[in-house]
Amino acid sequence: MAAFMEYLANGAFFGALYALLALPMFLIWSTTDVVDINIGGYVIVAGVVSASVGGVTGWLLGVMAALGMGAVTGLLFLAFHWLWDMKDMMRIVLATFGLLLITASAVQALVGTDNLYLSGLSGSVHLLGFRLSTQGMFNLLLASAFLLILFIVLNGSASGLRMRAAAASAASAALVGIAVRRMQFMAFLVGSGMAGIVGILAAMTTGVSYSRGLQFSVYAVTAVILLGLRGPATVFLGGILLGIFEQMGVAYLPSGWSQLLPPALILLVLASGRSHTISVHAVRA
Amino acid sequence: MRTFTVLGRHRNLLAYAVVIGIVISVAQGRESIYDVGVSILVFGLMGIPLALMYGHGGIISLCQASFAALGGYATSILTVSHGWSAWEALAPSILVPGVIAYLISRPILRLPELSLALTTIALAQLWYGLVALGGDRTGGHVGLYGMPALPFGDEQLGGFLGIAVLVAAAIWAFENYVRSARGRALNAIRIDPILARSVGADVARERALVFGVAAGVAGLAGWYFSLYVGFLSPDSLSFTQSFAVLFMVVIGGRRSSIGPLIGSTVYILAGDLLPGGVAQGVVFGAMLVAVLLLLPDGLASLGGIVRRVRRRPPGSGSAAPRDPAPAKRERAHA
Amino acid sequence: MLSARGIAVAFGGVKALDVVDVEVGPGSIVGMVGPNGAGKSTLFNCLTGVVSPDAGTVELDGKDITRWPTERRARVGIGRTFQTARADPNSTVCDAIMTGFTVSTRQCMLGAFLSSPGVRAEEKQFKARALALVDTFDLGNPDALVGELPAPHRRLLEVARTLAGDAKYLLLDEPAAGMDSLDRQILSKVLRQVADRGIGIVLVEHNFGFVLSLCDEVTVLASGKVVAQGTPEHIREHPEIVRVYLGQGTP
Ligand SMILES: Nc1ncnc2c1ncn2[C@@H]1O[C@H](COP(=O)(O)OP(=O)(O)OP(=O)(O)O)[C@@H](O)[C@H]1O
Ligand SMILES: [Mg+2]
Numbered sequence: 001m002a003a004f005m006e007y008l009a010n011g012a013f014f015g016a017l018y019a020l021l022a023l024p025m026f027l028i029w030s031t032t033d034v035v036d037i038n039i040g041g042y043v044i045v046a047g048v049v050s051a052s053v054g055g056v057t058g059w060l061l062g063v064m065a066a067l068g069m070g071a072v073t074g075l076l077f078l079a080f081h082w083l084w085d086m087k088d089m090m091r092i093v094l095a096t097f098g099l100l101l102i103t104a105s106a107v108q109a110l111v112g113t114d115n116l117y118l119s120g121l122s123g124s125v126h127l128l129g130f131r132l133s134t135q136g137m138f139n140l141l142l143a144s145a146f147l148l149i150l151f152i153v154l155n156g157s158a159s160g161l162r163m164r165a166a167a168a169s170a171a172s173a174a175l176v177g178i179a180v181r182r183m184q185f186m187a188f189l190v191g192s193g194m195a196g197i198v199g200i201l202a203a204m205t206t207g208v209s210y211s212r213g214l215q216f217s218v219y220a221v222t223a224v225i226l227l228g229l230r231g232p233a234t235v236f237l238g239g240i241l242l243g244i245f246e247q248m249g250v251a252y253l254p255s256g257w258s259q260l261l262p263p264a265l266i267l268l269v270l271a272s273g274r275s276h277t278i279s280v281h282a283v284r285a
Numbered sequence: 286m287r288t289f290t291v292l293g294r295h296r297n298l299l300a301y302a303v304v305i306g307i308v309i310s311v312a313q314g315r316e317s318i319y320d321v322g323v324s325i326l327v328f329g330l331m332g333i334p335l336a337l338m339y340g341h342g343g344i345i346s347l348c349q350a351s352f353a354a355l356g357g358y359a360t361s362i363l364t365v366s367h368g369w370s371a372w373e374a375l376a377p378s379i380l381v382p383g384v385i386a387y388l389i390s391r392p393i394l395r396l397p398e399l400s401l402a403l404t405t406i407a408l409a410q411l412w413y414g415l416v417a418l419g420g421d422r423t424g425g426h427v428g429l430y431g432m433p434a435l436p437f438g439d440e441q442l443g444g445f446l447g448i449a450v451l452v453a454a455a456i457w458a459f460e461n462y463v464r465s466a467r468g469r470a471l472n473a474i475r476i477d478p479i480l481a482r483s484v485g486a487d488v489a490r491e492r493a494l495v496f497g498v499a500a501g502v503a504g505l506a507g508w509y510f511s512l513y514v515g516f517l518s519p520d521s522l523s524f525t526q527s528f529a530v531l532f533m534v535v536i537g538g539r540r541s542s543i544g545p546l547i548g549s550t551v552y553i554l555a556g557d558l559l560p561g562g563v564a565q566g567v568v569f570g571a572m573l574v575a576v577l578l579l580l581p582d583g584l585a586s587l588g589g590i591v592r593r594v595r596r597r598p599p600g601s602g603s604a605a606p607r608d609p610a611p612a613k614r615e616r617a618h619a
Numbered sequence: 620m621l622s623a624r625g626i627a628v629a630f631g632g633v634k635a636l637d638v639v640d641v642e643v644g645p646g647s648i649v650g651m652v653g654p655n656g657a658g659k660s661t662l663f664n665c666l667t668g669v670v671s672p673d674a675g676t677v678e679l680d681g682k683d684i685t686r687w688p689t690e691r692r693a694r695v696g697i698g699r700t701f702q703t704a705r706a707d708p709n710s711t712v713c714d715a716i717m718t719g720f721t722v723s724t725r726q727c728m729l730g731a732f733l734s735s736p737g738v739r740a741e742e743k744q745f746k747a748r749a750l751a752l753v754d755t756f757d758l759g760n761p762d763a764l765v766g767e768l769p770a771p772h773r774r775l776l777e778v779a780r781t782l783a784g785d786a787k788y789l790l791l792d793e794p795a796a797g798m799d800s801l802d803r804q805i806l807s808k809v810l811r812q813v814a815d816r817g818i819g820i821v822l823v824e825h826n827f828g829f830v831l832s833l834c835d836e837v838t839v840l841a842s843g844k845v846v847a848q849g850t851p852e853h854i855r856e857h858p859e860i861v862r863v864y865l866g867q868g869t870p
Contacts, residue, residue, distance in 0.1 A: 263406070466724035
């Protein structure tokens with residue numbers, strides 16, 4: 001039982017990173033209709049930059065690097081809309097795939113293939129008889145704080161309301177005078193910043209290497225669709241759940257089988273007919 | 286202009302045949318050239334049905350290589366463990382992936398494009414994991430070897446010609462299909478499912494059939510691949526290759542029968558010429574972004590664009606046809 | 620006889636249709652008029668199965684087809700156009716019309732891949748019929764791209780595609796919107812001929828004059844309710860209609 005509880009806690013701690021990554025994935029997805037596969041790219045870039053530079057300067061540079069890349073994705077998004085009457089959003093999604101490919105290769109060229117670490121919080125805390133890693137708890141706390149901030153911003157501030165309006169229906173938002181394209185660009189910017197923070201936390205927790213970009217993106221997508229594309233809290237919970245599933249799989253499934261868990265989850269969720277939670281906008285005849 | 290009409294629907298096939306002829310005469314029996322050619326054509330054979338499925342049917346798939354692997358494993362297991370001949374294994378290698386794809390397609394093809402892509406990624410991962418866990422049956426991570434040789438004669442040329450003919454058949458069938466009522470229905474489904482249904486298309490069935498056929502053709506490619514290489518492991522045809530196939534289809538042209546071949550040529554040749562994975566990642570990534578942004582129908586659409594620009598005299602831009610009067614009245618008086 | 624009885628549809632709080640009855644018999648043209656948001660397109664969606672009504676039944680020659688999927692209704696002879704032209708702007712005019720043959724094709728998948736003689740013969744016949752339709756509607760070059768057509772011609776194209784399907788009943792959603800008088804003449808001439816062949820037509824149209832001159836019967840909808848129903852003569856006299864439409868001189 002104690003072991004189970006520890007796996008549970010560990011799962012939640014890992015899940016905190018997926019949850020914190022699910023937030024920007026959700027933000028970008030709902031405002032722009034694009035699943036930004038490059039989101040894993042922001043993570044690894046921020047991770048390796050912060051780990052190579054180190055210290056507070058490293059954190060700042062890491063987030064700034066991620067922001068820069070988010071701006072690039074945002075500009076690419078705008079270019080698509082500027083050049084074409086975009087209905088086929090899959091094209092943009094595939095393009096972000098291309099961006100991730102470039103990002104990962106560039107990271108590999110600059111810092112090599114090693115897993116880079118950033119010194120974070122060490123040690124563990126004994127609580128109610130369980131040993132909990134300090135860094136893990138910190139990750140969970142920080143992620144929760146971001147959920148709270150996002151919640152307040154989306155529901156309370158004027159720009160948050162505008163972003164939500166743009167997400168609900170770009171066309172109607174444009175009609176009431178919201179600069180939809182600017183909102184969408186902002187979503188990429190804000191999203192990449194948050195993903196950058198995930199990168200720094202990941203560098204402190206498990207280390208970051210060039211090859212993990214796609215994995216982060218897939219996990220973020222899985223977290224978002226696990227409970228449906230309903231709102232920040234839901235996708236956040238999806239991320240935590242995903243982390244717990246993953247830890248439980250590693251702990252209790254025979255070796256090799258645990259890697260089947262995420263794809264099996266995706267298949268289950270998508271094929272179970274809850275797909276309507278995926279498409280943001282209903283089709284109108 | 287005239288020649289294009291004379292060649293009709295199969296001008297792509299003719300162009301392809303000419304290129305194959307040139308390759309054979311240039312290769313002069315050199316093994317390395319045939320090897321490269323076979324790689325290009327095997328990827329092409331996986332890509333052509335994907336072009337039909339994605340470019341015309343709007344069904345995106347990131348598990349085309351997994352279906353090829355399914356065909357390859359069917360071939361390998363039947364030939365190695367059960368003593369079947371290469372020809373005997375042909376039908377199962379097509380039918381196993383084809384039927385499996387058809388059966389699983391009903392629930393997943395209802396999904397919007399994006400979720401479908403995710404689902405196919407998940408399928409590919411699941412299949413990869415299952416093969417790796419398959420133990421003696423699938424050879425686990427190590428893989429299977431000891432398959433019989435390709436039944437196209439001993440010569441390198443025979444092997445190359447074998448896949449060249451299969452690809453030719455795929456191009457021919459592709460061109461036929463897109464000009465049939467079924468092909469138009471498939472396109473209508475991509476553009477607008479509601480319209481498609483209102484003209485009587487059974488959206489679910491039409492898409493499931495195409496998905497199944499694409500998987501079957503991929504299985505055929507897997508049959509060829511496993512016999513040509515004589516070895517098959519989970520990594521031979523994995524998610525990386527599935528992504529590569531989609532990459533080729535997008536780069537070359539998702540609506541064209543030879544687009545996938547253009548794409549696979551670019552992919553294989555650039556992969557051979559570029560130094561190391563880093564340069565490849567940057568170049569392929571940049572190519573993908575650039576083509577998606579500037580040439581949605583890929584390199585194959587360049588020819589059409591050039592033709593259209595030449596045909597249209599300068600100045601008669603898109604503004605002219607907007608005005609309802611001229612075209613119509615001219616016709617009325619003519 | 621294609622009929623809808625007691626149809627009710629609500630989208631959230633909006634009652635798009637509030638118990639509506641309409642019917643169209645073979646060879647007659649029923650006009651459907653009403654302000655924006657009256658529920659005309661929603662009624663078409665119910666008749667074709669794109670929207671399933673909250674209440675009421677749809678019947679075709681006495682058969683209850685309320686629960687049939689759209690494609691099955693298409694196959695028993697219900698054809699339609701959409702208010703916003705839906706043809707692929709990148710296909711040719713001829714191909715776009717030929718999409719309409721989907722409902723009657725006998726091509727099997729294998730035959731289509733192999734281009735069997737049967738498929739080739741059928742394609743030839745489809746092509747000839749499509750070209751004839753291009754001519755009927757005076758659409759110009761059959762190899763032009765749909766996206767290059769002016770909007771009114773795109774609407775004619777939609778009607779042509781629907782005619783290609785050999786429907787027994789045609790539901791046309793504002794086919795004449797934005798047309799000049801010449802296009803309108805072509806349209807009304809063709810629709811008359813089609814009706815004379817025994818095909819029933821429901822025509823949604825904002826232009827009252829056009830409807831009154833062409834239709835055998837007119838239904839006026841407003842806010843999801845039938846305001847008036849009857850022959851053009853009857854409608855012309857109807858006090859409500861005269862006040863709302865004719866009186867204010869709506870074009
Ligand atoms: N899919 C839908 N979801 C929500 N509301 C809808 C939907 N379709 C129609 N409505 C609403 O139902 C009402 C009727 O719409 P409908 O399109 O049938 O009107 P209409 O008579 O065709 O109008 P118009 O002349 O503008 O075409 C409107 O209030 C519309 O906003
Ligand atoms: Mg309408």
